[in-house]
Amino acid sequence: MIEEVEKLSREFVQELGDESLSLYERLPKGKRVRAKLILKIAKNNKDAIKLASIVELIHAASLLHDDVIDDATTRRGVESINAIYGNKSAIMLGDILYSKGYFELVDLDIKIAKIISDAVTKLSIGELMDVELSKKFNPSFDRYFDMIYNKTAVLIEASSKSAAIVANKDAEVYGIYGKNLGLAFQVIDDILDITQDSKTLGKPSMSDFKEGKTTLPYIYLYESMNEDERKKLLNLYKKELSYEEERWIGDKMREHGAIERAYNYASKLGDEALKAIEAHDESQLTSIMKNVIERSF
Amino acid sequence: MIEEVEKLSREFVQELGDESLSLYERLPKGKRVRAKLILKIAKNNKDAIKLASIVELIHAASLLHDDVIDDATTRRGVESINAIYGNKSAIMLGDILYSKGYFELVDLDIKIAKIISDAVTKLSIGELMDVELSKKFNPSFDRYFDMIYNKTAVLIEASSKSAAIVANKDAEVYGIYGKNLGLAFQVIDDILDITQDSKTLGKPSMSDFKEGKTTLPYIYLYESMNEDERKKLLNLYKKELSYEEERWIGDKMREHGAIERAYNYASKLGDEALKAIEAHDESQLTSIMKNVIERSF
Numbered sequence: 268m269i270e271e272v273e274k275l276s277r278e279f280v281q282e283l284g285d286e287s288l289s290l291y292e293r294l295p296k297g298k299r300v301r302a303k304l305i306l307k308i309a310k311n312n313k314d315a316i317k318l319a320s321i322v323e324l325i326h327a328a329s330l331l332h333d334d335v336i337d338d339a340t341t342r343r344g345v346e347s348i349n350a351i352y353g354n355k356s357a358i359m360l361g362d363i364l365y366s367k368g369y370f371e372l373v374d375l376d377i378k379i380a381k382i383i384s385d386a387v388t389k390l391s392i393g394e395l396m397d398v399e400l401s402k403k404f405n406p407s408f409d410r411y412f413d414m415i416y417n418k419t420a421v422l423i424e425a426s427s428k429s430a431a432i433v434a435n436k437d438a439e440v441y442g443i444y445g446k447n448l449g450l451a452f453q454v455i456d457d458i459l460d461i462t463q464d465s466k467t468l469g470k471p472s473m474s475d476f477k478e479g480k481t482t483l484p485y486i487y488l489y490e491s492m493n494e495d496e497r498k499k500l501l502n503l504y505k506k507e508l509s510y511e512e513e514r515w516i517g518d519k520m521r522e523h524g525a526i527e528r529a530y531n532y533a534s535k536l537g538d539e540a541l542k543a544i545e546a547h548d549e550s551q552l553t554s555i556m557k558n559v560i561e562r563s564f
Numbered sequence: 565m566i567e568e569v570e571k572l573s574r575e576f577v578q579e580l581g582d583e584s585l586s587l588y589e590r591l592p593k594g595k596r597v598r599a600k601l602i603l604k605i606a607k608n609n610k611d612a613i614k615l616a617s618i619v620e621l622i623h624a625a626s627l628l629h630d631d632v633i634d635d636a637t638t639r640r641g642v643e644s645i646n647a648i649y650g651n652k653s654a655i656m657l658g659d660i661l662y663s664k665g666y667f668e669l670v671d672l673d674i675k676i677a678k679i680i681s682d683a684v685t686k687l688s689i690g691e692l693m694d695v696e697l698s699k700k701f702n703p704s705f706d707r708y709f710d711m712i713y714n715k716t717a718v719l720i721e722a723s724s725k726s727a728a729i730v731a732n733k734d735a736e737v738y739g740i741y742g743k744n745l746g747l748a749f750q751v752i753d754d755i756l757d758i759t760q761d762s763k764t765l766g767k768p769s770m771s772d773f774k775e776g777k778t779t780l781p782y783i784y785l786y787e788s789m790n791e792d793e794r795k796k797l798l799n800l801y802k803k804e805l806s807y808e809e810e811r812w813i814g815d816k817m818r819e820h821g822a823i824e825r826a827y828n829y830a831s832k833l834g835d836e837a838l839k840a841i842e843a844h845d846e847s848q849l850t851s852i853m854k855n856v857i858e859r860s861f
Binding site: 283332355358370391392395398 | 581583584626629632633651652655656659660662663664666667669674677678681682684685687688689691692695696
């Protein structure tokens, strides 16, 4: 069924002209988390396939713009569109995919159009927050969560809610599941940036910190450090790190249990999500959440 | 009533946070052509004010992205957002305004949401066409018109159609008016780029040609030139022009009547528009069109 989603997304883009399509086809496919989630919740249903295709177009648009904003040269280990064709093409293709997504969205239930467009506004605000937070070391748990909620979780939450509407299920319940899935996904991503080697990641490890992103493990680490350690950590912030410096951060993470705390937090988010859907006999959603928490790449 | 539109647009942006608002307030106000057109067609009406506010947000978003794509450093004689705050801020603010526009759009008639979102897709495709056409001298009238229809006229057409829907008027008729108004507006803009001095324009004159934009007067000029003249013209394409070179182009434009032909074309578009609304007693729309054709700045 995910193939039907891919096919429909491609058809949507084809309607926009050959140039858009040829650029679109250069995008790496990704895990299609949002589409799969929608299909799992709304089952085999024409509207579910349409919703999933739209959400994937919107997600692709947001990644295109994110890569321009973050000056990213790679995406999933391959060269990004902005790196190959320049920022202009990436901005334009993003705009085209966004607007096509909205155009198609109008045919679905009006509640869905409202949920998804609200999510996209938050997505853009989340990107703005991310840029702001990356300017100096951020020790605030709340600000970090506010940012990842907007930037990552909100579209997963909206996908989940909208799929529930398509399937006549309880949108609030599935919203909680989606929100927590998104948040947990991001926290685990932040952990892997520290614990995985660059080959597995497809990008240099600890690149978050080098780029100025103070993710949850760094917030916990800073919280439990003494003054001298804090000073040293702040001194490494947003710098190219030597092997020794990376090791020092890794050792301190272990010493202060920062990774473990972050992992436990993600795990708690997962438990809350499973509790929300407990009564709804959703074994597949349970395993999606477990895979997110336990994933190692 | 235009003040009510401005107020509502501002309220929409305020809901997005202080940072978005402070960036938004730096945007030059512009002529508010689309908003005024909507108010003229749909009269005093809550939905008309909402529609006009949304369209102005969407238009602002498209200009923000256009300026990034065109590397524009000024907009209406003042520094552009990308020039002051960088491309990233301009992209993000554009995304935020677009999505807020869509979010609010969903509350209006579904036909309007469909018309406006379709227009925005075409708007982005128009920008892509503009970039493509600016790569080499374009002698094709059809390709030029296809581009300006998408890039400029389509949102004015959509505004006009949507306003007619709000007012229970004939959407097709008002669509023709809006489309022709947009096309004529662009042709006149293209003429003024050649005939006006830089002080009146707020930017260097003949900047279209220097930037690679082969507008209608250049297409007519090329059409009527002999081989030697064509060669010389192509040689000046996309270059910084000396005073003598600018004068040569100006002289040839006069000699071949290229400006006049372009002006007559705009005028013909205007007549068609007025013919379409003839039976509808719209004296204000008639004078808007006349002002567009006769404007000299």
